[in-house]
Amino acid sequence: MNKQCFTFILAASLTVGAAWAQVEKSAVKDDFKPSELNQPGQEYPQVNSQGYVRFRIKAPQADSVRVSLGLGGRGGTKLTKDPEGFFAGTTEGPMDEGFHYYHLNVDGGTFNDPGTLNYYGSIRWESGIEIPAHDQDFYQLKSVPHGHVQQILFPSKSTGTSRRAFVYTPAGYEKGNKRYPVLYLQHGWGEDETAWSNQGRANLIMDNLIADGKIEPFIIVMTYGMTNEVKMGKIREFKIEPFQTVLVDELIPYVDATFKTLASRDKRAMAGLSMGGMETRTITLNKPDVFGYYALLSGGVYSLEDLKDKTKPKLVFLSAGSKEKPDGVRNAATALKTAGYNSVSYVSEGTAHEFLTWRRSLYQMAPLLFK
Amino acid sequence: MNKQCFTFILAASLTVGAAWAQVEKSAVKDDFKPSELNQPGQEYPQVNSQGYVRFRIKAPQADSVRVSLGLGGRGGTKLTKDPEGFFAGTTEGPMDEGFHYYHLNVDGGTFNDPGTLNYYGSIRWESGIEIPAHDQDFYQLKSVPHGHVQQILFPSKSTGTSRRAFVYTPAGYEKGNKRYPVLYLQHGWGEDETAWSNQGRANLIMDNLIADGKIEPFIIVMTYGMTNEVKMGKIREFKIEPFQTVLVDELIPYVDATFKTLASRDKRAMAGLSMGGMETRTITLNKPDVFGYYALLSGGVYSLEDLKDKTKPKLVFLSAGSKEKPDGVRNAATALKTAGYNSVSYVSEGTAHEFLTWRRSLYQMAPLLFK
Numbered sequence: 001m002n003k004q005c006f007t008f009i010l011a012a013s014l015t016v017g018a019a020w021a022q023v024e025k026s027a028v029k030d031d032f033k034p035s036e037l038n039q040p041g042q043e044y045p046q047v048n049s050q051g052y053v054r055f056r057i058k059a060p061q062a063d064s065v066r067v068s069l070g071l072g073g074r075g076g077t078k079l080t081k082d083p084e085g086f087f088a089g090t091t092e093g094p095m096d097e098g099f100h101y102y103h104l105n106v107d108g109g110t111f112n113d114p115g116t117l118n119y120y121g122s123i124r125w126e127s128g129i130e131i132p133a134h135d136q137d138f139y140q141l142k143s144v145p146h147g148h149v150q151q152i153l154f155p156s157k158s159t160g161t162s163r164r165a166f167v168y169t170p171a172g173y174e175k176g177n178k179r180y181p182v183l184y185l186q187h188g189w190g191e192d193e194t195a196w197s198n199q200g201r202a203n204l205i206m207d208n209l210i211a212d213g214k215i216e217p218f219i220i221v222m223t224y225g226m227t228n229e230v231k232m233g234k235i236r237e238f239k240i241e242p243f244q245t246v247l248v249d250e251l252i253p254y255v256d257a258t259f260k261t262l263a264s265r266d267k268r269a270m271a272g273l274s275m276g277g278m279e280t281r282t283i284t285l286n287k288p289d290v291f292g293y294y295a296l297l298s299g300g301v302y303s304l305e306d307l308k309d310k311t312k313p314k315l316v317f318l319s320a321g322s323k324e325k326p327d328g329v330r331n332a333a334t335a336l337k338t339a340g341y342n343s344v345s346y347v348s349e350g351t352a353h354e355f356l357t358w359r360r361s362l363y364q365m366a367p368l369l370f371k
Numbered sequence: 372m373n374k375q376c377f378t379f380i381l382a383a384s385l386t387v388g389a390a391w392a393q394v395e396k397s398a399v400k401d402d403f404k405p406s407e408l409n410q411p412g413q414e415y416p417q418v419n420s421q422g423y424v425r426f427r428i429k430a431p432q433a434d435s436v437r438v439s440l441g442l443g444g445r446g447g448t449k450l451t452k453d454p455e456g457f458f459a460g461t462t463e464g465p466m467d468e469g470f471h472y473y474h475l476n477v478d479g480g481t482f483n484d485p486g487t488l489n490y491y492g493s494i495r496w497e498s499g500i501e502i503p504a505h506d507q508d509f510y511q512l513k514s515v516p517h518g519h520v521q522q523i524l525f526p527s528k529s530t531g532t533s534r535r536a537f538v539y540t541p542a543g544y545e546k547g548n549k550r551y552p553v554l555y556l557q558h559g560w561g562e563d564e565t566a567w568s569n570q571g572r573a574n575l576i577m578d579n580l581i582a583d584g585k586i587e588p589f590i591i592v593m594t595y596g597m598t599n600e601v602k603m604g605k606i607r608e609f610k611i612e613p614f615q616t617v618l619v620d621e622l623i624p625y626v627d628a629t630f631k632t633l634a635s636r637d638k639r640a641m642a643g644l645s646m647g648g649m650e651t652r653t654i655t656l657n658k659p660d661v662f663g664y665y666a667l668l669s670g671g672v673y674s675l676e677d678l679k680d681k682t683k684p685k686l687v688f689l690s691a692g693s694k695e696k697p698d699g700v701r702n703a704a705t706a707l708k709t710a711g712y713n714s715v716s717y718v719s720e721g722t723a724h725e726f727l728t729w730r731r732s733l734y735q736m737a738p739l740l741f742k
Contacts, residue, residue: 039495039496040495057478057480058481059477059478059479059480059481060478060479060480061434061435061478061479062433062479062480063432063478064432070670075392085479104482106430106433106455106477106478106480107430107431107432107433107434107477108429108430108431108432109428109429109485110429110430110434110485111475111482111483112482112483112485114481114483115493117496118489118496123411124410124411124485125489141524142533143526143533146523146524146525146533148521149521149522149595150519150520150522151519151520151521151568151574152517153512153517154517155514162514162517166517167589174629174630174631177385191480193573197522203522258545259545267677286670304539320416366386
């Protein structure tokens with residue numbers, strides 16, 4: 001395993017997700033609205049049209065409440081107590097468009113914001129907030145036919161457990177005998193099999209692409225990549241074999257036996273974000289006859305050397321956010337293309353190592369699969 | 372709508388879920404283990420073999436941390452700070468077996484315990500803890516064939532939205548053309564369509580019943596009963612019509628068109644817990660030709676008067692926890708039985724208005740359906 005595949009993973013802690021400095025403090029617009037991820041009836045947190053976030057937390061006897069969201073290197077956003085016992089405050093600048101994880105520090109302890117829904121990241125359920133993106137239409141819940149997201153529990157002899165996966169089946173899947181290609185789609189470090197549906201909105205992105213006639217329907221399978229058995233700093237110690245066994249020898253046969261799949265290499269893709277990209281890269285190179293399409297989303301690159309003397313992939317898709325130093329992705333795709341591979345790169349403008357990069361990557365990648 | 376159906380709902384705030392006083396403080400056993408609902412890697416909260424719960428919360432600069440779980444009327448369990456900055460403490464007595472919601476009060480603010488998973492109740496995501504029950508085998512994840520839990524988004528003209536439901540399809544559903552009866556199963560006030568799978572473990576209860584040959588497989592559909600538009604004290608103002616329209620005119624036709632159902636009254640049941648029982652009672656009485664089987668779980672009773680001059684139900688199932696004054700349920704079932712109805716009551720021993728009562732009720736009810 002070479003070093004290249006870790007580049008984007010380690011970048012996670014370096015990219016801040018904030019688009020500071022364009023707006024003068026005095027020019028903060030007073031059009032704050034409750035975040036669309038708030039729990040029912042909750043007024044805070046709020047987001048304005050520029051991407052500033054305003055928090056309000058009840059803790060009348062607390063001395064200090066901080067929010068991890070904001071200027072990362074300087075400890076996020078410090079809230080100040082008002083006479084009613086609420087700690088309130090606004091980020092110093094606008095946040096990047098899209099989804100962000102965060103949490104509170106209340107008198108030295110880590111808690112979630114009671115105003116918002118929680119999302120699994122950092123090996124815990126974290127608070128989430130959504131800054132409406134200018135291109136958010138593609139991942140919105142619309143009045144179109146919707147696929148289902150099925151929670152399955154599949155038997156795994158190698159781990160001695162019933163393991164969970166989520167399976168997106170496109171609208172109309174239940175009718176007739178049509179069979180579908182399958183994309184195996186992996187989350188990143190600290191996340192799990194819930195990430196692509198919850199934070200990623202993969203099902204809504206697919207529903208919209210299908211309704212718009214931009215892709216032929218396919219199935220997506222999302223399971224836990226066993227990535228979180230190692231701590232952030234020790235990711236190099238991660239061993240791929242246990243997950244590769246679960247995925248290739250247990251999950252794929254279960255899915256092919258249970259769902260109406262096209263069970264061949266040319267109709268099977270693997271993609272992953274961040275550390276899920278590292279998994280994708282390693283497993284596709286170990287098992288070039290199992291998967292025909294490879295995609296790394298902020299998750300490294302393939303070199304010519306990697307692919308030499310192996311069954312040729314039908315597509316290599318590489319993506320990153322523009323704030324992640326995406327030249328590596330662009331250059332790798334160009335090198336592969338020059339050497340005769342079907343390779344495509346995509347750079348998400350104005351985003352960092354976060355979920356809007358990956359939602360957009362799925363949206364760009366889906367029409368290229370299974371051609 | 373008569374008053375009877377609210378009895379059990381209002382009891383929710385009165386029943387404490389604690390089995391105090393049998394055990395002397397000095398006799399608290401030191402065999403605490405992490406709760407099975409803890410987030411990955413979290414050591415606290417812990418439960419001992421007697422049902423005591425021990426909490427440990429990091430908040431070094433806080434003045435006060437309380438846990439809502441414990442002696443309800445006296446403000447739960449107060450934790451005390453240790454020299455390392457953790458607030459720790461143990462419930463004064465053992466808790467009832469089964470699942471309990473709780474939350475923390477940190478310096479006057481309401482937060483979840485960062486150690487545990489969250490469950491939707493009280494119109495918010497709450498912390499959850501599980502006291503292993505002596506009969507827990509029936510709701511455990513076992514090495515048996517597992518059904519799927521499908522998230523569906525169904526179109527609703529009456530509300531102008533795509534609405535979410537979860538559909539349990541039994542193991543093997545995908546194969547062949549067999550068609551299945553359907554149980555529509557409602558959550559209680561403050562909860563939503565996630566409750567029966569998460570807190571209730573309905574899918575695991577079904578998997579185990581089917582694997583043991585105790586029931587013929589059927590489908591379960593769980594959707595949001597729109598119960599939380601009214602505040603706890605104003606439940607009498609709840610109007611059933613909007614939900615009845617969604618359920619009967621929109622969801623049932625969608626399910627019958629999408630899944631392999633037996634689409635007739637004699638193969639369709641409705642059940643609900645607490646306020647979901649009230650919904651079940653009202654809707655089954657309004658639509659006696661839509662549902663053939665009725666079940667109220669801690670959710671009131673049917674009188675002879677209610678059922679007079681209506682298509683006769685094939686089953687009336689009434690249940691409650693032994694700590695909920697269950698005589699009303701027993702007496703009502705006896706009166707119906709005497710009058711010639713197929714009526715069955717069930718009382719869950721040692722439980723209150725909580726999820727173990729309802730898990731057991733589903734387990735008792737399932738073999739009686741669709742006969």
